[in-house]
Amino acid sequence: MNRKQKIMLVRIVAAAAMMIGLEFAPVEGVVRFLLYLVPYLVIGYDILKKAVRGILNRQVFDENFLMAVATVGAIALALYDRSGDYTEAVAVMLFYQIGEWFQSYAVGRSRKNISELMDIRPDYANIEKDGVLEQVDPDEVAIGSVIVVQPGEKVPIDGVVIEGTSSLNTSALTGESVPRDITAGHEVISGCINLTGVLKIRTTKEFGESTVSQILDLVENASSRKSRSEDFISKFARVYTPAVCYAALALAILPPLARIFGMGLAPEWDVWIYRALTFLVISCPCALVISIPLSFFAGLGGASREGVLIKGSNYLETLAQTGIVVFDKTGTLTQGVFEVNAVHHSKIDRSRLLEYAALAESSSSHPISKSLQKAYGGKIDRSRVSDVQEISGNGILAVVDGIRIAAGNDKLMKRLGIEYIPCHIAGTIIHMAIDGQYAGHIVISDVVKPHAKQAIEELKRAGVKKTVMLTGDIRRVAEKVASELGLDTVYSDLLPAGKVEKVEELLAGKSKKERLAFVGDGINDAPVLGRADIGIAMGAMGSDAAIEAADVVLMDDDPLKIAKAIRISRKCLGIVYQNIVFAIGIKLLCLLLGAVGLANMWLAIFADVGVMILAVLNAIRALFVKNL
Amino acid sequence: MKKSYKIDVDCANCANKMEEAARKTEGVKNATVNFMLLKMNVEFEDGANPSEVMQNVRTNCRKVEEDCEIYC
Numbered sequence: 001m002n003r004k005q006k007i008m009l010v011r012i013v014a015a016a017a018m019m020i021g022l023e024f025a026p027v028e029g030v031v032r033f034l035l036y037l038v039p040y041l042v043i044g045y046d047i048l049k050k051a052v053r054g055i056l057n058r059q060v061f062d063e064n065f066l067m068a069v070a071t072v073g074a075i076a077l078a079l080y081d082r083s084g085d086y087t088e089a090v091a092v093m094l095f096y097q098i099g100e101w102f103q104s105y106a107v108g109r110s111r112k113n114i115s116e117l118m119d120i121r122p123d124y125a126n127i128e129k130d131g132v133l134e135q136v137d138p139d140e141v142a143i144g145s146v147i148v149v150q151p152g153e154k155v156p157i158d159g160v161v162i163e164g165t166s167s168l169n170t171s172a173l174t175g176e177s178v179p180r181d182i183t184a185g186h187e188v189i190s191g192c193i194n195l196t197g198v199l200k201i202r203t204t205k206e207f208g209e210s211t212v213s214q215i216l217d218l219v220e221n222a223s224s225r226k227s228r229s230e231d232f233i234s235k236f237a238r239v240y241t242p243a244v245c246y247a248a249l250a251l252a253i254l255p256p257l258a259r260i261f262g263m264g265l266a267p268e269w270d271v272w273i274y275r276a277l278t279f280l281v282i283s284c285p286c287a288l289v290i291s292i293p294l295s296f297f298a299g300l301g302g303a304s305r306e307g308v309l310i311k312g313s314n315y316l317e318t319l320a321q322t323g324i325v326v327f328d329k330t331g332t333l334t335q336g337v338f339e340v341n342a343v344h345h346s347k348i349d350r351s352r353l354l355e356y357a358a359l360a361e362s363s364s365s366h367p368i369s370k371s372l373q374k375a376y377g378g379k380i381d382r383s384r385v386s387d388v389q390e391i392s393g394n395g396i397l398a399v400v401d402g403i404r405i406a407a408g409n410d411k412l413m414k415r416l417g418i419e420y421i422p423c424h425i426a427g428t429i430i431h432m433a434i435d436g437q438y439a440g441h442i443v444i445s446d447v448v449k450p451h452a453k454q455a456i457e458e459l460k461r462a463g464v465k466k467t468v469m470l471t472g473d474i475r476r477v478a479e480k481v482a483s484e485l486g487l488d489t490v491y492s493d494l495l496p497a498g499k500v501e502k503v504e505e506l507l508a509g510k511s512k513k514e515r516l517a518f519v520g521d522g523i524n525d526a527p528v529l530g531r532a533d534i535g536i537a538m539g540a541m542g543s544d545a546a547i548e549a550a551d552v553v554l555m556d557d558d559p560l561k562i563a564k565a566i567r568i569s570r571k572c573l574g575i576v577y578q579n580i581v582f583a584i585g586i587k588l589l590c591l592l593l594g595a596v597g598l599a600n601m602w603l604a605i606f607a608d609v610g611v612m613i614l615a616v617l618n619a620i621r622a623l624f625v626k627n628l
Numbered sequence: 629m630k631k632s633y634k635i636d637v638d639c640a641n642c643a644n645k646m647e648e649a650a651r652k653t654e655g656v657k658n659a660t661v662n663f664m665l666l667k668m669n670v671e672f673e674d675g676a677n678p679s680e681v682m683q684n685v686r687t688n689c690r691k692v693e694e695d696c697e698i699y700c
Binding site: 004050053057059062063100103104107111220223224226234237238284285286289290293294297 | 638639640641644647648660662663664665666667669691692694695
């Protein structure tokens with residue numbers, strides 16, 4: 001609680017105590033009036049003051065002015081009727097203030113909670129000077145400086161580890177709770193927490209360009225991009241208050257006139273004025289105006305805690321309407337790293353064949369060569385290899401341990417005149433020949449991510465109607481992956497420009513209500529990310545381009561997060577709609593009941609404050625997305 | 629030119645009113661108030677002097693909501 005809130009709380013308690021006390025005080029007439037004026041002024045003096053200011057500034061539809069009119073009116077009616085019932089006016093003011101206090105308190109709390117969730121801003125960086133650690137502002141650290149990160153501290157700036165071994169907690173960035181082991185040579189990104197060992201890091205970026213700054217920027221600006229619901233509410237609020245006020249005015253004047261001139265009855269001015277004053281009590285659009293942005297704020301905060309950064313409330317809204325999800329294959333559904341999947345028709349021991357292949361390819365930096373070395377697993381001793389001859393587009397000829405090895409595709413085998421056995425598996429095939437004799441082939445293919453299949457199933461369960469995969473890969477490979485994962489449609493052999501065309505085709509073909517999301521790794525699909533209704537980049541940790549181009553950024557590269565992001569957005573939008581319908585519904589109901597005289601001021605203020613409190617509590621629910 | 633200012637205001641509807649008042653101020657091309665972050669992003673017209681414009685923005689905001697502050 002801040003100072004303002006504390007003072008307000010004291011005023012609320014004091015006024016409430018006085019009001020209850022006065023209920024039992026046996027006083028009548030002027031004394032009673034004056035005594036009731038005390039709690040009324042204690043709780044409402046600032047509202048009355050603001051109301052006067054509002055009139056001077058010609059702000060008639062200011063809620064302070066309306067509350068002032070409603071309560072002063074109620075007191076005047078009590079005086080006119082000689083009923084001595086001043087409790088109502090005090091109570092209305094009291095509950096109005098309780099509502100305002102609760103709103104301010106709840107918003108303050110969630111503001112704090114959410115900023116704590118995103119508390120990844122490092123306060124300092126350690127620099128070693130003459131053997132002593134010195135804390136400096138991360139902004140002042142130049143690229144290429146060496147910083148020291150001790151256990152328990154946040155990595156302040158992106159860089160490369162030059163000394164030390166440790167594990168990093170990346171959960172604030174990715175939502176992933178398993179620590180990541182790192183050692184010298186590994187790249188580290190800012191915002192992670194160093195858990196076990198002391199690390200020396202050579203910075204590769206300035207603080208302002210580091211991951212942590214970019215994420216904070218993105219999160220802080222996210223709720224500034226307003227959604228259609230928010231626009232609707234601010235427009236509604238602008239119309240609602242004046243409309244209710246005019247309705248109140250009409251209610252105070254027209255029925256009594258109609259009674260006098262139309263029906264020849266007594267006008268009953270006091271009854272109708274009382275009903276009109278009840279209208280004014282319900283005229284504040286607070287519940288709506290606070291709960292909708294609060295829901296979005298909580299939703300965005302909850303999502304970023306799970307490693308899903310959404311760039312604006314508007315994107316949260318679009319994401320909730322996703323009907324088609326289009327994937328890029330490599331790096332999104334597959335890992336984008338090649339792995340040896342199988343060895344076929346080998347005449348010698350499998351590991352032996354891999355050893356020869358790895359050695360023959362050892363001078364190449366191609367991903368294929370890396371995957372062979374990885375599959376072999378042993379140490380590569382280049383002195384065993386000689387006479388390496390690379391035939392571009394075919395393969396490699398080399399001498400390993402004095403034996404002639406040929407490793408390459410079918411073209412190489414044809415060229416050498418060696419009969420080979422074609423492979424039925426989709427992927428890159430490396431045929432091997434030892435001393436001119438065919439020795440079998442090695443199948444290398446891109447590996448599907450462990451959660452990819454489950455991710456597609458989850459998307460279907462989340463209500464996505466169509467899943468599409470786009471790839472530059474050949475048809476056989478693409479179709480195999482697609483059927484394995486259960487994708488609906490696949491388009492293969494696409495150049496980057498072709499991907500944009502396909503997305504445009506799909507955009508033209510979809511129904512108006514659905515939105516199309518494109519998921520890519522952000523490396524070379526920026527145009528497609530931009531073209532889709534919503535662009536989702538994954539594995540974005542440390543990739544500026546992806547953060548720039550996409551609307552939604554998944555910090556790690558787990559495709560399961562896509563379905564999660566959609567569920568988070570659906571929950572948030574659900575809450576938003578609940579609040580809109582609930583708050584407007586209750587207000588209209590109260591207006592109706594008030595107009596026919598079934599609701600008095602007590603009910604009106606209870607409904608008004610109650611709706612606001614419930615709507616705010618409901619909005620905060622958007623923050624809890626862990627188990628979605 | 630765009631600038632971001634920290635603000636202080638108590639209620640969400642008041643924040644909306646401040647946004648409207650800021651938008652109507654001369655020299656302001658567009659303004660958005662983020663109540664949850666207590667921030668006002670102002671886009672100025674070409675050639676406008678931000679500090680002068682912001683004085684007017686503050687005066688106009690005070691007219692619609694007495695209890696507000698813009699730190700600029």
